[in-house]
Amino acid sequence: MYTTMIAIDIVAFGQRCHDTHTQRRVRHELYERLSEAFAMTNLPWAACHREDRGDGVLIVMPAEVNATHCLDPLAHHLAVLLRGHNRFASDATRLRIRTAVHHGYVERDDHGVFSPATVHLFRLLEAPAFKKALQAAGTDLGVIVSDTLYTEAVQRGGNLVVPSAYKQLWINCKEVRRARAWLWLSPHHSDH
Known part of the structure; x- marks a missing residue:
């Protein structure tokens, strides 16, 4: 099926969460915040296909x-x-999240979902340029959007996407070379 995919990764999970108690708590908080954000956005959390990644999640x-x-x-x-x-x-329990959003065709088998689109999604999520931009900004949330999805959303118009909130970012990660993507960063707050 042709769908939208979201990949989420907890920044520095392995470095900050050294024991299973802390890992359990941070993972619980991640899923709680995600389900709340989906509800606030009127997105169907319960109807989504989800695959846990230990320090993140794939949502279809x-x-x-x-x-x-x-x-x-x-x-x-x-x-x-x-x-x-x-x-x-x-x-240790602060949540900083990298999020990638892409769309495309997805196949499903007994083990989960796969396709060239899901590979591209995870290349966006793991791109060094994305990690570096989020680290430099020091914000809680960074979102990287594929060029095709961003372009389609902007062309549709409406007031749901503010193009000026995004910065162009060039991605190089494994087989993905010089791919354009779009970066959105949450505002930085100094009360942490």
Whole structure:
């Protein structure tokens, strides 16, 4: 099916969460904040296909979901929730998240989902340029959007995506060479 995919990774999970108790707590908080952000955005959390990645999650939206809702609306809601959580979190339990959003055809088998589109999604998520930009910004949330999804969302118009909130970023990661993507960063707050 042709759908929107979201890949999420907890920044520095292995470096900050050294024991299983802390890992369990941070993972619980991640899923709580995600389900809340989906509810705030009117996205169907329960209807999504989800694959846990240990320090993150792959979310495959139902085909009928408008991909545009997975950009600015979801990012803004998630940023607010992360800020609220992080205000009282320790360094070990602070949630900083990298998120990649892409769309395309997805196949499913007994082990999960796969396709060239899912490979591209994870190349975006793991791209060194994305990691470096988020680290330099020091924000709680960074979202990278594939060029095709961003272009389609902007061409549709409407007020759900604000193009000026995105910065062009060139990605080089494994077999993906010089691919254009679009970066959205949550505002930086100094109350952490």
